[in-house]
Amino acid sequence: MNKTNHRLRELFNHYADKTASGEEKQELWDYINDPVFSNEIDVLIGQDYERPHQEKGMNDQQRAAVLKNVLGTGTSIKPASTPLWPRLIAAASILIIIGIGLYFYKTDEQNRQETAYRQDVSPGKNKATLTLANGEKISITDVNTGNIASQSGVQISKSPDGQIIYEINSKNSGKLQFNTLTTARGEQARLRLPDGSVVYLNAASSLKYPTSFASLKQRSVELSGEGYFEISKDKMHPFIVRSARQEVEVLGTHFNINAYSDERALKTTLLEGSIRLTSMDRSEILKPNEQAILINNQITVNEVDPDETVAWKNNEFLFKNDDFKANMRKIARWYDVDVIYEANAPENFRFGGFLSRSRNLSAVLRLMEKTGAVHFRVEGRKIYVSK
Numbered sequence: 141m142n143k144t145n146h147r148l149r150e151l152f153n154h155y156a157d158k159t160a161s162g163e164e165k166q167e168l169w170d171y172i173n174d175p176v177f178s179n180e181i182d183v184l185i186g187q188d189y190e191r192p193h194q195e196k197g198m199n200d201q202q203r204a205a206v207l208k209n210v211l212g213t214g215t216s217i218k219p220a221s222t223p224l225w226p227r228l229i230a231a232a233s234i235l236i237i238i239g240i241g242l243y244f245y246k247t248d249e250q251n252r253q254e255t256a257y258r259q260d261v262s263p264g265k266n267k268a269t270l271t272l273a274n275g276e277k278i279s280i281t282d283v284n285t286g287n288i289a290s291q292s293g294v295q296i297s298k299s300p301d302g303q304i305i306y307e308i309n310s311k312n313s314g315k316l317q318f319n320t321l322t323t324a325r326g327e328q329a330r331l332r333l334p335d336g337s338v339v340y341l342n343a344a345s346s347l348k349y350p351t352s353f354a355s356l357k358q359r360s361v362e363l364s365g366e367g368y369f370e371i372s373k374d375k376m377h378p379f380i381v382r383s384a385r386q387e388v389e390v391l392g393t394h395f396n397i398n399a400y401s402d403e404r405a406l407k408t409t410l411l412e413g414s415i416r417l418t419s420m421d422r423s424e425i426l427k428p429n430e431q432a433i434l435i436n437n438q439i440t441v442n443e444v445d446p447d448e449t450v451a452w453k454n455n456e457f458l459f460k461n462d463d464f465k466a467n468m469r470k471i472a473r474w475y476d477v478d479v480i481y482e483a484n485a486p487e488n489f490r491f492g493g494f495l496s497r498s499r500n501l502s503a504v505l506r507l508m509e510k511t512g513a514v515h516f517r518v519e520g521r522k523i524y525v526s527k
Contacts, residue, residue: 270288280298283298304321318348326343328343403466457470464488
């Protein structure tokens with residue numbers, strides 16, 4: 141084991157023994173968020189489960205509860221007199237990394253604040269509303285798999301996994317028509333445009349687009365909210381994404397735009413290729429792993445880790461660089477809840493952690509409470525925040 145791995149083991153042991161300092165905890169989170177160390181962390185967790193009860197301070201029921209949270213709420217585990225942990229860990233070898241963030245805040249029960257929940261809130265779903273050119277609205281969830289409609293020489297269908305697909309079925313594109321795909325709070329959707337480009341829509345977002353690009357010099361769409369784009373290459377027909385305060389031009393690339401109206405900054409993050417961003421009289425060309433932040437018509441470009449930006453597209457929460465209230469807005473959109481800040485609520489703090497967006501609201505709030513800087517009370521679809 142090299143020097144770096146020795147340090148990882150040391151940090152893990154301090155955390156498991158509840159002797160880690162704040163700086164050591166943050167350093168450990170940095171390891172957790174780095175996929176390079178996923179195998180080492182997997183091994184450390186397995187070894188930690190097998191530690192003697194006197195050292196671990198947990199009985200079989202508590203161990204089962206921890207592993208159940210790693211595997212998911214649907215798993216049933218019964219304590220036994222024989223040592224089952226090696227077999228349970230082996231069974232969880234694929235899933236354990238996905239739930240690793242949940243493990244770290246669940247194992248330290250001694251200092252956990254108890255959250256008051258009158259009722260839990262389920263996560264968002266793959267759901268959206270498609271508005272056709274004639275004004276007809278179609279709930280994507282309610283329609284069966286297969287053909288939905290035909291417009292301008294394009295067939296619109298729904299795939300078995302819920303993706304909306306536009307396919308050209310006629311050389312005659314007809315008159316120019318526009319459709320709009322809209323997600324409410326607590327919804328997300330995926331769309332394949334007639335040129336083969338794929339768009340992921342986050343909660344509380346919309347995308348307006350032509351039903352066919354065949355007769356157009358530019359492939360132009362309008363975004364409100366947040367979308368992740370995988371654009372098919374076509375040098376003769378650049379792809380344009382317009383939002384409230386900017387325009388992004390691409391030829392073929394992967395990028396994310398966060399253009400929510402309740403966010404102070406409009407953020408555009410590039411993962412692959414190259415894009416030109418224009419706002420008012422300013423223009424910037426982004427390279428991979430760069431993010432343009434637009435505030436008050438001023439553009440700032442920084443290098444970023446794109447994993448945090450596109451975590452939502454991978455059905456994950458990854459809390460790393462955003463401030464507290466920005467994270468609460470993410471939670472509010474996905475769980476369709478209102479956030480109410482009480483007089484003593486913290487103004488701002490940062491913390492590290494991640495877990496699946498398929499978890500109930502309580503799992504996310506408990507992760508944040510683990511910092512000791514905030515407390516939540518859930519009543520219906522309202523979250524009350526205090527210190």
